[in-house]
Amino acid sequence: MSTRIFGSGIKRREDPRLITGEARYTDDIKLPGVLHMAVVRSPYAHANIVSIDSSAAEAMDGVVAVFSGEDVDLAGIPTAWLIPDSDLKTPEHPALAKGKVRYVGDGVAIVLADDRYTAQDAADAVNVEYEELPVVVDPEAAAQEGAPQLFDDVENNIAFRWVMGDKTASDGVFNTADVVVRDKIVQQRLLPTAMEPRSAMAQYNPATQELTLWCTSQNPHIHRFIISAVTGLNENKVRVIAPEVGGGFGSKIPCYPDEALVSWAAIKLGQPVKWTETRSENYQITIHGRDHIQYVEMAASRDGKLLGVRATVYAGMGGYLSTAAPGIPTILHGLLYVGPYMMDSVFCESIGVMTNATPTDAYRGAGRPEATFLLERMVDMVAKRIDMDPAELRRKNLIPAFEDGYEVATTLVYDSGDYPAAFEKALGIAGYDDFRREQAEARADGRYLGIGITAYTEMCGLGPSQVAGAVGFQGGLWESATVRVTPTGKVQALIGASPHGQGSETTLAQIIADELGFPVDDIEVIHGDTTETPMGWGTYGSRTTPVTGAALAKAAQKLKDKARTLAAHLMEANEDDIEYADGSFSVKGSPDQSQSIQDVALMAHLAWNMPEGMDPGFEESQFYDPPNFVYPFGTHIAIVEVDASTGDIELQRYIAVDDCGPQINPEIVAGQIHGGVVQGIAQALCEGVIYDDNGQLLTGTMMDYTMPRADMFPNFELGETVTPSPHHPIGVKGVGETGTIASTPTVYNAVLDALAPFGVEGIDMPMTSAKVWQAIQSAGS
């Protein structure tokens, strides 16, 4: 019998404040005398600014000030992932446009007013005269000679050209392979759509020269760093607080102009300044995800051995290079080209292109979903070409189980995996063989069922800092944590990461409770304030459980060592004779003698009777830099039915078998998978940004952009395997992005499998019923 809190799906410690409406998100916080900022935004995707007339706005009651780009003396918003060997250009990104706008939504001026409504009215009253310029939105078109140029110093709009692999060797493989399949894959733009729109509020104290910025951030320490850099304030005078944050999915990693502008205005005007985006603003200016045009090929032998993959990727960067943008379609993409398969040849050329569209950056999965999709699409195409069952083809090529390191052609060393186990388990749950029979019978009845399978692995738990440096990330990727025990035996765990929905206050408390024996309800996990918490690089890349969790586990282990020594001293026993169980230290052979962890904590604080050389107090800090990434993996399967008369797709079953190592809280793990799966399926079926040729965002509200809804989905069928990471102190791997990474190709391939009798070869995502119907008609003609 296990009484371990590790592995228990306990209720979340975050929830009482969230289910009662007591939680305070940024826009919920009020300061006396606060001014509201509204931003005058460009209605054109590409234009020169001829003049700005703010006189009417300034004359309005309640308007305090209007500023344009020429007034604002902030340094440019930096790009922080400078990928090497790519001839990377980082064009200037001013907080407010100077002379030229480059996408619809680009900020032109700011208005400060006494209330929200007045600020917006006044923003509407600022008269900006533009001279329109030619527009280019498509990243492949933008990279061609003669395309409209966004920047004088970015020739052909190409911000970088990144190459992975040996082209000559790759060409050799493709020239001699029995079978080569190819496709053009469009990874459409997606809107991250955290339910909480972005918000920022700044307050400046001129006497102390301290700036406090509350904002919707996944990484307040990075925000502090960047705000310090763009305002010129010393970093120790900037306090960034991420209060309750309502989801991020990557969109709250970047530092945007808006956070810098409220900071600048608060300093300039000596009053607190708040800005909260509307949803339409969110869709116009908060980063978008994906936007790849991929030309992909896979080589295989006639008997079903996968030999290699190669791709040319045009990655749309939008009007400016966002914080981490260059790293997404390159490092986080190409390095995943082997997936879970034994495949020796990889080649990727990724071209980052400036376009007259919203900047793109990390969106849940960030580069890895785009890689997994192309692999799984190609594998299904190979299966079809050589007339082999797609499950059989995958089975034949999966890397066999390994426990401690497997180097693949992309140079990554996967930490551990048992891909066949997860694969067979998923097929078992789905009843794969039975399904094929059922499918054949249904087809005979004119019903079109399809099944899609994705086997995946991905790298997360970002990541070793040395690797971050080698690939140009302008920061470290370690985390730090302090476990502080009060004299009465209550625990504060302070972390540098900044969770915003992941349940980390619960999961991380479970790690500490498991290591030290404190009841989980006596452990508070404190995060999201650069003054209160130790340094950390933030919550993204499925890294908080593996990286912060490791820091906490090691800090807790140090405390346990101290407690053991002190308990031995207090009980006048030899330390070797001390036994520990469930938060209590006892002497071997004398069970009546014991010291609880709380007793020891108190005595460490009192310090009346300490062993020689032991310092007082009961608190330990730990920096943790992971030696490698972690590589969760699994297999997902979808079963769909397509109504051939309407093109309507019904998702009948969805099976996800994932392996993230030992699960600390299985309910929280399941929640991450459910949410990730829905986001990925939504890319396949309903979500997609549409720009017109003028760069106008046609999907600018939730009325126009199709968010996934509850009635699109069945209950999910989850399974797991457990393969610990060999390099991790407690063996855990990240799970925040696996659902999104695996589910898009799973459902896509299922729909194409259903449509096989019609000869449909491909449908651009999202596969709306109209497109499916059209594909059936076209294929049949």
Added chain:
Amino acid sequence: MQISVTVNGVVQERDVDPRTLLVHFLREELDLTGTKIGCDTSQCGACTVHLDGKALKSCTLLAAQADGTNVTTIEGLALDGEHHPMQTAFWENHGLQCGYCTPGMIMATTAFVEDNPGASEEAIRHNLEGNICRCTGYHNIVKAVKQVADAAAGGD
């Protein structure tokens, strides 16, 4: 203009700008920030409150239109300091992650279950179409609502 609205049992008399949305009245004027704004176009349901017992999106209504009505927000849902069964069910079933859509989800589903005790999973999913969640994939929200719906049917 002068309005009088009973909010969570307390009569609130205020002079408001006629164009003030009910959600802004609740959040800015009464500091009841549990009610959220997620879309501005009445799609997401984060702003759902009860108005005279019916679930309603408070971003689609002017505060002036609420004059003389009885409004309950998430802050007023608990009874005698005890969580409403729907709040408990969301907690027990991990029906939330970032929590931003949660107040609206809870307000919408409490009204739904009141009218539809014993509702099927299909009916629950269909009814949730006016509330958008980006984190949970709806799976555990449906589970939570089903638990309360089943209990409501059994309790009669």
